[in-house]
Amino acid sequence: MAESNTGARVEEMRNAFGSALVELGLEYSEMVFLDADLHTSTKASDFKERFPDRFYQVGIAEQNLFGIAAGLALEGYIPFPSTFAAFATRRALDQLVISICFANLNVKIPGSYVGIPTSRAGGSHNCIEDTAVMRSVPNLRVADPATPADLAAVMRTAMKTPGPVYFRVARLAVEELFPKDHVFSWDHAETLRSGTDVSILSSGIMLHKSMEAAEILAGEGIQAEVVHVAAVKPLPEADILASIARTRCAVTAENASVVGGFGAAIAELLGSRDPVPIQRIGVSDRFVESGGIEELFTVHKMQPVDIAAAARLSIDMKERRR
Numbered sequence: 001m002a003e004s005n006t007g008a009r010v011e012e013m014r015n016a017f018g019s020a021l022v023e024l025g026l027e028y029s030e031m032v033f034l035d036a037d038l039h040t041s042t043k044a045s046d047f048k049e050r051f052p053d054r055f056y057q058v059g060i061a062e063q064n065l066f067g068i069a070a071g072l073a074l075e076g077y078i079p080f081p082s083t084f085a086a087f088a089t090r091r092a093l094d095q096l097v098i099s100i101c102f103a104n105l106n107v108k109i110p111g112s113y114v115g116i117p118t119s120r121a122g123g124s125h126n127c128i129e130d131t132a133v134m135r136s137v138p139n140l141r142v143a144d145p146a147t148p149a150d151l152a153a154v155m156r157t158a159m160k161t162p163g164p165v166y167f168r169v170a171r172l173a174v175e176e177l178f179p180k181d182h183v184f185s186w187d188h189a190e191t192l193r194s195g196t197d198v199s200i201l202s203s204g205i206m207l208h209k210s211m212e213a214a215e216i217l218a219g220e221g222i223q224a225e226v227v228h229v230a231a232v233k234p235l236p237e238a239d240i241l242a243s244i245a246r247t248r249c250a251v252t253a254e255n256a257s258v259v260g261g262f263g264a265a266i267a268e269l270l271g272s273r274d275p276v277p278i279q280r281i282g283v284s285d286r287f288v289e290s291g292g293i294e295e296l297f298t299v300h301k302m303q304p305v306d307i308a309a310a311a312r313l314s315i316d317m318k319e320r321r322r
Helices: 013-027 045-050 062-074 085-091 093-101 116-121 130-135 148-160 206-218 237-247 262-273 293-299 304-321
Strands: 009-012 031-035 055-057 078-084 108-112 141-143 165-169 173-175 190-193 198-202 224-228 231-233 250-257 278-283
Touching (some): 009 013, 009 148, 013 031, 013 108, 013 148, 013 165, 031 045, 062 085, 062 093, 078 085, 085 093, 085 108, 130 231, 130 250, 141 148, 148 165, 198 206, 198 237, 198 304, 206 250, 206 304, 231 262, 237 250, 250 304, 262 278, 278 304
Parallel strands (some): 031 055, 078 108, 108 165, 198 250, 250 278
């Protein structure tokens, strides 16, 4: 763990994932971990060392991974079948849907290596469609945490939530924005910056870039409200609609495809409850190339300057409606 220039903690999300697994393992004796030969990459090796009798190596056989998880859940265990999001979403979707979600089993599913920070792993490992796919599956809750403390809070709440939960784990070191005792609730979104001109609704690690975008806009006299929405499904509708009531326009930011993803979920909500101008930041309808992380954020127009530009456009659309 390091510190940023502001003195805030900076930690790899996957390291926080490994630490949270051990903490939960100490508290829940019925928790078991199933691995697809990726524990050194996902940092679940700490759980393996601490609880070797509760760690199951399935190997590179993701369909078996979820089938075994379903069986263990039926026996009263709380399984964590762990693999990269690309394999959970594409390779083993049928087992995840039918064996786990159709039966509404108590399985917690971490999807690692999500979105842009997968970087040089290539198209086979990069996953931008998991948010859209997973939020379309009945009975499955979906979360996209922003920081290590947020991830740990999501995992803790997931353990207390009956039924299947999918949560995203980006491979990125990020600055901590929440206290160590941060609590995640499916019914609540976090307002990190208040404003009256535009709502920047962010999920996952895009929170950091959204905060930077708000600083850019503040320099122009534009007051952006930044709302972190870790609960992608179900959405914390009341908090989102309250922000929109104040600002009357919005930008969404996600580390995933905008096709069917978090921004689409927000657009669906606003379209049916409070139609206002909205712009969506994320990966457009294309695959992500191999490259440097910040280079890819730039190529896909997901940097703070791009969020700020989308905010100006949304505000302009609001003003034209008056």
